[in-house]
Amino acid sequence: MLFQNGDRVVFTGDSVTDFDRKRPVGEGLGEGVGTGYVRLIHTLLNALHPETVIRISNTGIGGNNILDLKARWQEDVLDLQPDWVSMMIGINDVWRRFDEPDIFEGHITPAQYENTYRELITLTKPRVKGMILMTPYFMEPNREDPMRKAMDEMGEVVKRLAGEYGLPCVDTQQVFDEYFRYRHPDYIAWDRIHPNQVGAMLLARAFLDTIGFSWDV
Amino acid sequence: MLFQNGDRVVFTGDSVTDFDRKRPVGEGLGEGVGTGYVRLIHTLLNALHPETVIRISNTGIGGNNILDLKARWQEDVLDLQPDWVSMMIGINDVWRRFDEPDIFEGHITPAQYENTYRELITLTKPRVKGMILMTPYFMEPNREDPMRKAMDEMGEVVKRLAGEYGLPCVDTQQVFDEYFRYRHPDYIAWDRIHPNQVGAMLLARAFLDTIGFSWDV
Amino acid sequence: MLFQNGDRVVFTGDSVTDFDRKRPVGEGLGEGVGTGYVRLIHTLLNALHPETVIRISNTGIGGNNILDLKARWQEDVLDLQPDWVSMMIGINDVWRRFDEPDIFEGHITPAQYENTYRELITLTKPRVKGMILMTPYFMEPNREDPMRKAMDEMGEVVKRLAGEYGLPCVDTQQVFDEYFRYRHPDYIAWDRIHPNQVGAMLLARAFLDTIGFSWDV
Amino acid sequence: MLFQNGDRVVFTGDSVTDFDRKRPVGEGLGEGVGTGYVRLIHTLLNALHPETVIRISNTGIGGNNILDLKARWQEDVLDLQPDWVSMMIGINDVWRRFDEPDIFEGHITPAQYENTYRELITLTKPRVKGMILMTPYFMEPNREDPMRKAMDEMGEVVKRLAGEYGLPCVDTQQVFDEYFRYRHPDYIAWDRIHPNQVGAMLLARAFLDTIGFSWDV
Amino acid sequence: MLFQNGDRVVFTGDSVTDFDRKRPVGEGLGEGVGTGYVRLIHTLLNALHPETVIRISNTGIGGNNILDLKARWQEDVLDLQPDWVSMMIGINDVWRRFDEPDIFEGHITPAQYENTYRELITLTKPRVKGMILMTPYFMEPNREDPMRKAMDEMGEVVKRLAGEYGLPCVDTQQVFDEYFRYRHPDYIAWDRIHPNQVGAMLLARAFLDTIGFSWDV
Amino acid sequence: MLFQNGDRVVFTGDSVTDFDRKRPVGEGLGEGVGTGYVRLIHTLLNALHPETVIRISNTGIGGNNILDLKARWQEDVLDLQPDWVSMMIGINDVWRRFDEPDIFEGHITPAQYENTYRELITLTKPRVKGMILMTPYFMEPNREDPMRKAMDEMGEVVKRLAGEYGLPCVDTQQVFDEYFRYRHPDYIAWDRIHPNQVGAMLLARAFLDTIGFSWDV
Amino acid sequence: MLFQNGDRVVFTGDSVTDFDRKRPVGEGLGEGVGTGYVRLIHTLLNALHPETVIRISNTGIGGNNILDLKARWQEDVLDLQPDWVSMMIGINDVWRRFDEPDIFEGHITPAQYENTYRELITLTKPRVKGMILMTPYFMEPNREDPMRKAMDEMGEVVKRLAGEYGLPCVDTQQVFDEYFRYRHPDYIAWDRIHPNQVGAMLLARAFLDTIGFSWDV
Amino acid sequence: MLFQNGDRVVFTGDSVTDFDRKRPVGEGLGEGVGTGYVRLIHTLLNALHPETVIRISNTGIGGNNILDLKARWQEDVLDLQPDWVSMMIGINDVWRRFDEPDIFEGHITPAQYENTYRELITLTKPRVKGMILMTPYFMEPNREDPMRKAMDEMGEVVKRLAGEYGLPCVDTQQVFDEYFRYRHPDYIAWDRIHPNQVGAMLLARAFLDTIGFSWDV
Numbered sequence A, B, C, D, E, F, G, H: 001m002l003f004q005n006g007d008r009v010v011f012t013g014d015s016v017t018d019f020d021r022k023r024p025v026g027e028g029l030g031e032g033v034g035t036g037y038v039r040l041i042h043t044l045l046n047a048l049h050p051e052t053v054i055r056i057s058n059t060g061i062g063g064n065n066i067l068d069l070k071a072r073w074q075e076d077v078l079d080l081q082p083d084w085v086s087m088m089i090g091i092n093d094v095w096r097r098f099d100e101p102d103i104f105e106g107h108i109t110p111a112q113y114e115n116t117y118r119e120l121i122t123l124t125k126p127r128v129k130g131m132i133l134m135t136p137y138f139m140e141p142n143r144e145d146p147m148r149k150a151m152d153e154m155g156e157v158v159k160r161l162a163g164e165y166g167l168p169c170v171d172t173q174q175v176f177d178e179y180f181r182y183r184h185p186d187y188i189a190w191d192r193i194h195p196n197q198v199g200a201m202l203l204a205r206a207f208l209d210t211i212g213f214s215w216d217v
Helices: A037-048 A066-071 A091-099 A110-127 A146-165 A172-179 A197-210 B037-048 B066-071 B091-099 B110-127 B146-165 B172-179 B197-210 C037-048 C066-071 C091-099 C110-127 C146-165 C172-179 C197-210 D037-048 D066-071 D091-099 D110-127 D146-165 D172-179 D197-210 E037-048 E066-071 E091-099 E110-127 E146-165 E172-179 E197-210 F037-048 F066-071 F091-099 F110-127 F146-165 F172-179 F197-210 G037-048 G066-071 G091-099 G110-127 G146-165 G172-179 G197-210 H037-048 H066-071 H091-099 H110-127 H146-165 H172-179 H197-210
Strands: A008-013 A055-058 A084-088 A130-134 B008-013 B055-058 B084-088 B130-134 C008-013 C055-058 C084-088 C130-134 D008-013 D055-058 D084-088 D130-134 E008-013 E055-058 E084-088 E130-134 F008-013 F055-058 F084-088 F130-134 G008-013 G055-058 G084-088 G130-134 H008-013 H055-058 H084-088 H130-134
Touching: A037 A055, A037 A197, A037 G197, A066 A110, A091 A146, A110 A130, A110 A146, A130 A146, A130 A197, A146 A172, A172 A197, A197 G037, B037 B055, B037 B197, B037 C197, B066 B110, B091 B146, B110 B130, B110 B146, B130 B146, B130 B197, B146 B172, B172 B197, B197 C037, C037 C055, C037 C197, C066 C110, C091 C146, C110 C130, C110 C146, C130 C146, C130 C197, C146 C172, C172 C197, D037 D055, D037 D197, D037 E197, D066 D110, D091 D146, D110 D130, D110 D146, D130 D146, D130 D197, D146 D172, D172 D197, D197 E037, E037 E055, E037 E197, E066 E110, E091 E146, E110 E130, E110 E146, E130 E146, E130 E197, E146 E172, E172 E197, F037 F055, F037 F197, F037 H197, F066 F110, F091 F146, F110 F130, F110 F146, F130 F146, F130 F197, F146 F172, F172 F197, F197 H037, G037 G055, G037 G197, G066 G110, G091 G146, G110 G130, G110 G146, G130 G146, G130 G197, G146 G172, G172 G197, H037 H055, H037 H197, H066 H110, H091 H146, H110 H130, H110 H146, H130 H146, H130 H197, H146 H172, H172 H197
Parallel strands: A008 A055, A008 A084, A084 A130, B008 B055, B008 B084, B084 B130, C008 C055, C008 C084, C084 C130, D008 D055, D008 D084, D084 D130, E008 E055, E008 E084, E084 E130, F008 F055, F008 F084, F084 F130, G008 G055, G008 G084, G084 G130, H008 H055, H008 H084, H084 H130
Antiparallel strands: none
């Protein structure tokens, strides 16, 4: 497993990461880390590997796009002195074009997205043991849907940057696409964005597989 | 316009009709008729045609499928002695197959749907001035989506019955399909089922056009 | 229609405009624009003309008179860089004389009203594509009522200024007067000021007619 | 004063009497008698005449018309074995014609009103020391307003019956009409029906004057 | 009556005056002036004398003693530019000696009380048309009770200062003492301090008699 | 100590006993026995004498007088099969004469009180190991106060019956009278009826002394 | 895996199973199955094995002991016609002896426990595909603790019955004992009974291993 | 008794002391001092010794460890100018190692604890009449439990410092250990940290015995 005893891992992003975490930093007892995929990762790490102590901190904030995230990167990521940073961002960057088409300042282009993403990586990579990139996703099986298409563009940016910088990447969209071979999107989310526990487990499992988590104990 | 001064119109169905209406019968001042498409119909009728007094009653109940509706038809429709009945049912009949695949008793087949629908028409038609049938819908533009396909099957049943019994029919799915040429489903609903005000206005407008409402005053 | 694709329209005024809008600026998803006439305008524009994207922003604040409005004009109107400004103000300026006769500083004279109104127009007109003036009103059919008389004086000011500056004007009082030929004021408001949905639709329709909105689609 | 030490007085009617009284019978400590005119009568009786103990009971129910009142007369008036009964009813009987013109069963004609009122008097008068009739009212100064006209019709019925049966009568409409020579209706009620404390004091004072209450102590 | 059309009267003091008034200044519609004796004064003035417009402002604050009052005198009394000031203070100055005997800084001696009271009068009298002094009270009929004795000492100070400066004085303790000839203290207050409506009416009536209010209209 | 390992003690009475106990029977973990004197007795028994297990059950109900208590005696006392019964009743029997002088059915005479009390004793004594009688009280030091006098009459009844039937009796009034030599009633209760924790401890201590509780452990 | 496509599994027991499940039967969308170990089982089954549809129903009720469970067995287990029944009961049977030592009827002896447990098995086994027994537990590592000892006695009963009837058994106590080699009980529960998510995952994992769940997909 | 008439005693510490006390300083009427052991001390002092007035102030804050306490020592202890200071701190210093093993900054070593504790004593002792030290505790009877062991280490520090500086010390751990000879920890706390009323009485009694409180009056 990538993480070692004593490591601190900061998860950051938007509402999918946030899920009602504690402020200012989501960690500790109870629902400190929220009730989304971060909690399931926290739960599985601590239930199956109690011999390893890893500090999980969640600084996702609902509604954030990559510009919002950049604005608070110093305070909410670097100042926490993480060993590892996991980020999932980009959903709102795309979504707002479709549900608030009139509010232009909320629409992020792929170029803005890529440039800002790159900035965050170059700023962070030298100061941590590693970063894990999670692509944004849209739980829409139809690849011709315009919002799905736009989200795929963002996902491509993330995968390309992961390759370029040699970072582990969780292709969340692919995880959901495979799941939709068996179940309908409505089974794991009401709005195709915010996963219920089953959807969150899909994200958690993919993340854990990526970092080499051992399920056999 | 189909409706005349002094007529009573009962709208019934599921949560799309209900939208937090008053119990036991949704009517009267304030949000008595709920806050969905029924209220917009009520608003437009009374704002543009104050010379005509029409009683709007709403007996939709969230979560209902056609069997639930049949079970309360006497009390919630016939006992109100309506002049007109408008019904929109079938969404939950299909939806539950996809979001609760394990709870079989909530899955309604097209045959059950058609037989029960027919029963309600034959029971009601002789006792009212007329019935208006509104098809169920799924705000999913992709016709290959399995839930959309299943919903289209139900919509076909409604349109066929409307033709057979000579009843006016509002093809709500078509209304939304046309709208999706310009905007994404996420603009009018979070879950592709429950319309926000813009989505509700699309339903209201289609209904009013069907009954010959005059927009010029 | 006056408004074109990409335009931003700021509605401002008192509680009739506000209607529980989001702070600091009322816009976006859900009930961001409040639940009054501004929402109905937003709903009809987006339901009937999805091909045109217009940004609707609401900065009405309950209880405001024209002096309150002037005090926040820079921040709540000009700073938003609107293409169009719609304003409805004056009701509280008159109302307070009648329900709080002892609190003199809340009583605005027609002269104060006219001078301030003129200031706002001269400050704003050169910086926008256009302004739409909506008269204040009192849903009191009796023109001899002293509060109605005083409100009519304010309405005259607005209509005169609209003529003088060549601005479109919505004569809201006339809209209600016509409606009262058929229905009693209690049908559309409990307090003869705050319209329910039917009353709000009367305002919305009059506004939309004024800007050349097409009801046929 | 009509009332004597040890007497029980039951006030009944609609929301103007009710004003959030305790259930099932409004009496006793605190806000047991509600917060409307009945409480002011209770307050003045007990503050200025502590030497006399009079039991005040309130059984008004919001929304009631005369048919609703009749339906519960036995339980809410006669079973309490009052020495005196004060009733004020009729506002909703008229109001519903104007704010719910479509719901016919809520519209009470003057004839229904008179017949039912007469029934209640003939049933009650022999069993009590006396009844006090309070006319319904509409805080609308314009006597040509159709709802005011309809309310005046009801008031005439009450005054006629009071004369016929020799009962004291409080002409509440006249009380308000005189007040409107100085202040606007909006000063004492938001909806021209439910009085604030000032309006309630006008009712209380008129009632107390009618029963020969002494203000000098 | 002392007060004339257009006068502003500021009532200030502790919780007996406050009674949940609006902040920062208690005035205007609804329960702006609180629900205690100040509201009853407001109600009676406006109900019986609508021809006279008097502005009632309430700046009582629960828990205040005379030092607290002095600390906010500029802001809460003088800055409001009253024509008349009515003050009732001193209850907490005494009460805290008995219910919080251990918290010494809350115990005010008669000397502190008198000196501070005198300061407030000399500061205020030249700037207003007049001041009305209301004695503190304890609804305890037993004059040998130590808290009653201590309160009487304070009352004596107020009456002496009123005489010395020629100001009208409401002897509230005497009002209650007379009432207790007929009713027990528990009838008008649970804690012998905070009057219910009947107790508040006793205060209001005494105040109104003192200012020459006419009950006949 | 009167109570022995395994005994069940039922405390019953009015709000002083109740103090928000659990329904239907106040016992068990947390605040099951309420937060008044019964809890302090429970706390002291279990903290100082853990070697003895005694079941404490509370069935006091706020507002009860002796007739209310008799009506539920079978269900709330005898059916619980107690070894010991402690009762404190009579406060409301007297209080209502003073705070609700108009509601006669709530006024209990000493004769009614004595007869009913006697009935309860004769019904219960043969079925239990013993009864403990607690007198009602009024935290009023002035023995000439009419409510205190009336309460003393009730207390005399209890003490006389205790003597007659040879039952232990807690003279609660005497406990408070002694305390008032040092502190004012306002120190232990706001309304001279409902004790705060200090007042409740006085009751608990007197009870425990009566049953021979050992404070030295 | 024991469970097959289309099977219904009913989980029943006390608060550890309940965890705020929906009433009357805990199943379906959202938190229908509660938020404890049952939800984690539901989540893992549906996330990792979407090809298999299994109906999970939860009828645990907080505070239940085995007698409470027996009393509702017909309605809450058999009437649901399950294919599989999983039960975990016995914690409260023991706990009440220690936290409510005075309330004897809540103390269940091992003999009562065994006899009742046996009854439930013999009644149920012939009507289902299988039963899974989960032992009660106390998250107390010290085997000499009297409550732990008593719980172990109950656990022995369950393991013995499982052997006797050939039923799969989850030894939950052993699961926790192993975990305590690495972490303190306070890490997974505040009260050593109600597991947080980490504790619930330990239960879920042990259950899933017992039924042959495959973690590799 | 150590405390004399007029003394002020400040209790400070963590949640066991806090127990929902008033902010900023916990004192005065009602639940000002919280609902834990401090209130019981307050209650017993004032109920049994009304002749002595002692001011009890509570500045405990939930979650505090000794570093948190030091950070606010000036404001929350010294600035209050106490005659006596009672402190109980150290539980969280140990607990966090076990329930939040990953958040290192919350883990306090015995050396940090001792040094900081010593600082507080040397800073405070010269400025007060005396200090009372209460050891931290863990309601865990098993002395081999690692958290109990760690807590005992802290308790040893406190006892050693008390001896060194000649300060009275309450050995709270010993109090609970003796109690556990009769009852299980679950009888007095759900989480072995926060005592219910019975547990709080054990602390209060031990404290009062330490200061020479007389139970006989």
